[in-house]
Amino acid sequence: xxxxxxxxxxxxxxxxxxxxxxxxxxxxxxxxxxxxxxxxxxxxxxxxxxxxxxxxxxxxxxxxxxxxxxxxxxxxxxxxxxxxxxxxxxxxxxxxxxxxxxxxxxxxxxxxxxxxxxxxxxxxxxxxxxxxxxxxxxxxxxxxxxxxxxxxxxxxxxxxxxxxxxxxxxxxxxxxxxxxxxxxxxxxxxxxxxxxxxxxxxxxxxxxxxxxxxxxxxxxxxxxxxxxxxxxxxxxxxxxxxxxxxxxxxxxxxxxxxxxxxxxx
Amino acid sequence: xxxxxxxxxxxxxxxxxxxxxxxxxxxxxxxxxxxxxxxxxxxxxxxxxxxxxxxxxxxxxxxxxxxxxxxxxxxxxxxxxxxxxxxxxxxxxxxxxxxxxxxxxxxxxxxxxxxxxxxxxxxxxxxxxxxxxxxxxxxxxxxxxxxxxxxxxxx
Ligand SMILES: Cc1cc2nc3c(=O)[nH]c(=O)nc-3n(C[C@H](O)[C@H](O)[C@H](O)COP(=O)(O)OP(=O)(O)OC[C@H]3O[C@@H](n4cnc5c(N)ncnc54)[C@H](O)[C@@H]3O)c2cc1C
Ligand code: FES
Ligand code: FES
Numbered sequence: 149x150x151x152x153x154x155x156x157x158x159x160x161x162x163x164x165x166x167x168x169x170x171x172x173x174x175x176x177x178x179x180x181x182x183x184x185x186x187x188x189x190x191x192x193x194x195x196x197x198x199x200x201x202x203x204x205x206x207x208x209x210x211x212x213x214x215x216x217x218x219x220x221x222x223x224x225x226x227x228x229x230x231x232x233x234x235x236x237x238x239x240x241x242x243x244x245x246x247x248x249x250x251x252x253x254x255x256x257x258x259x260x261x262x263x264x265x266x267x268x269x270x271x272x273x274x275x276x277x278x279x280x281x282x283x284x285x286x287x288x289x290x291x292x293x294x295x296x297x298x299x300x301x302x303x304x305x306x307x308x309x310x311x312x313x314x315x316x317x318x319x320x321x322x323x324x325x326x327x328x329x330x331x332x333x334x335x336x337x338x339x340x341x342x343x344x345x346x347x348x349x350x351x352x353x354x355x356x357x358x359x360x361x362x363x364x365x366x367x368x369x370x371x372x373x374x375x376x377x378x379x380x381x382x383x384x385x386x387x388x389x390x391x392x393x394x395x396x397x398x399x400x401x402x403x404x405x406x407x408x409x410x411x412x413x
Numbered sequence: 414x415x416x417x418x419x420x421x422x423x424x425x426x427x428x429x430x431x432x433x434x435x436x437x438x439x440x441x442x443x444x445x446x447x448x449x450x451x452x453x454x455x456x457x458x459x460x461x462x463x464x465x466x467x468x469x470x471x472x473x474x475x476x477x478x479x480x481x482x483x484x485x486x487x488x489x490x491x492x493x494x495x496x497x498x499x500x501x502x503x504x505x506x507x508x509x510x511x512x513x514x515x516x517x518x519x520x521x522x523x524x525x526x527x528x529x530x531x532x533x534x535x536x537x538x539x540x541x542x543x544x545x546x547x548x549x550x551x552x553x554x555x556x557x558x559x560x561x562x563x564x565x566x567x568x
Pocket of ligand 2: 450454458459462473474
C-alpha cells in the first residue's frame with residue numbers, strides 16, 4: 149500500500165485533533181478507505197483509528213428517537229432487537245448492505261461520511277429525516293449530503309452518532325447491482341414526524357436526493373397508486389456501464405412503488 | 414514499524430510490521446499460515462476470510478494494526494486435534510470443492526453463518542455466502558455442504 153502513519157485515537161477530541169491535518173483521515177471499518185488506498189484513489193498521510201473510542205459504539209432508543217453511534221457496524225444495526233422494533237425498515241436496510249463480512253466491519257459513520265452515490269445509509273438518513281451529530285454540531289440529513297462523495301463535514305470533523313426519528317411507517321427497497329450489491333436504485337420512503345419522505349440512492353447523477361413530486365402525491369394518499377403517472381426526469385439520472393439514465397429513471401418509479409406498498413402494507 | 418500482537422488459532426503471536434501491512438499478509442508472511450488465500454485483493458471474493466473475535470471478516474481489507482489484541486482463527490485452526498471441523502467434513506462429504514482455492518474462506522464464512530443461524534435454509538445459505546466467490550463448483554455442492562455442516566454443528 150502507500151505508507152501512512154497509523155494512530156489509535158483515545159477519544160473523540162483526540163481523533164478530531166489528529167485527523168485535522170490536510171492529508172489525515174479517520175479510519176472506521178476500513179471497508180471503503182482501504183480498498184480506495186489500494187486502488188490509488190486515496191493517499192492519506194495518516195489514518196486515525198476510531199475503533200478504540202467506546203463512546204462511538206452502540207444503539208439506544210429513547211421514546212420516539214433511535215440513536216446509533218458512528219462506529220456501530222451494519223451487522224449490529226441489522227441484528228438489533230431495538231432497531232427491529234422501532235424502525236424495522238432501517239434494520240432490514242443494514243442487513244442488505246454488501247455481504248456478511250462487509251457488515252461485520254463497515255460502520256454507519258463511515259458510510260455516511262463517504263456518501264457513495266450508490267450507498268444505502270444516505271437514503272435511510274434522508275428518507276427518515278435523520279440528524280447527523282458531530283463533535284461540534286448537529287446537521288440535518290437534508291443539509292448533510294452534498295453530491296458525489298461530498299458532505300457538509302469539515303476537515304477533522306468526526307461524526308459521533310446519527311439520530312433517527314421513529315416514523316409511523318417506512319420501507320426500503322433496493323434493486324442491487326448483482327455484482328457489487330450496491331444500489332443500482334434504492335428508495336427509502338417514510339411517513340411520520342419528519343413528514344412524508346422519498347429518498348433515492350444509486351440513481352441520481354448528483355448522489356442521493358429526495359423526489360418532491362412523489363412526496364407531494366404520497367402526502368395526499370400514502371399508497372403505491374398515488375405514484376401512478378409520476379415521471380422521473382432522465383436528465384437528473386446517472387448513466388454508466390451498469391445502467392443508462394432512462395433505465396434508472398424507469399426503475400426509480402418501480403422501486404418507489406414497491407417501497408410504498410411495503411410501507412403501507 | 415509497530416509491534417502487533419494477537420492470538421492466532423489459540424497461540425499468542427507478535428511481529429514488527431509497517432502500519433500499512435494487511436492482516437492477510439501478517440498471517441501469511443509473518444506468521445507463516447498460508448491457508449488463508451488472496452483471490453482478488455479488492456474485498457470481493459472472500460478467499461481471505463478469517464474469524465476475528467467471533468465474526469468472519471475479509472483479512473485483505475483490514476490492517477494488521479487494527480487487529481491488535483484480537484483473537485483470530487484461520488482455516489488451520491478450525492480442526493480439533495486432527496479431526497475435521499463438522500463444516501470441513503461436510504465439504505469433504507459433499508464434494509464441495511474443485512480447485513480448492515476459495516475453500517478456506519468458504520469454510521470460515523460457513524462456520525460463522527451456521528453458528529449464528531443454526532436452522533438456516535437453502536435461500537439463507539445462498540444469501541449468507543454472497544461475500545464468497547467460487548470459480549469452479551457452480552455453488553450447488555457448497556450449499557449442500559453448508560446445510561449439512563450446519564446440522565452437524567448443532568449436534
Ligand atoms: C464488497 C463491498 C460491498 C459493499 N456493498 C455496499 C452496499 O451494498 N451498500 C452500501 O451502502 N455500502 C456498501 N459497501 C460499503 C460499506 O458499507 C462500507 O462499510 C462503508 O461505505 C464505509 O464504512 P466504513 O466504516 O468501512 O468506513 P471507512 O472505510 O473506514 O471510512 C470511509 C470514509 O469515511 C470517513 N469516516 C469514517 N468514519 C467517520 C466518522 N465517524 N466521522 C467522520 N468521518 C469518518 C473516513 O475517513 C473515510 O473517508 C460495500 C463495501 C464493500 C467492500
Ligand atoms: S482476497 Fe480478500 S476478498 Fe478477495
Ligand atoms: S473450488 Fe475452485 S474457486 Fe471454488
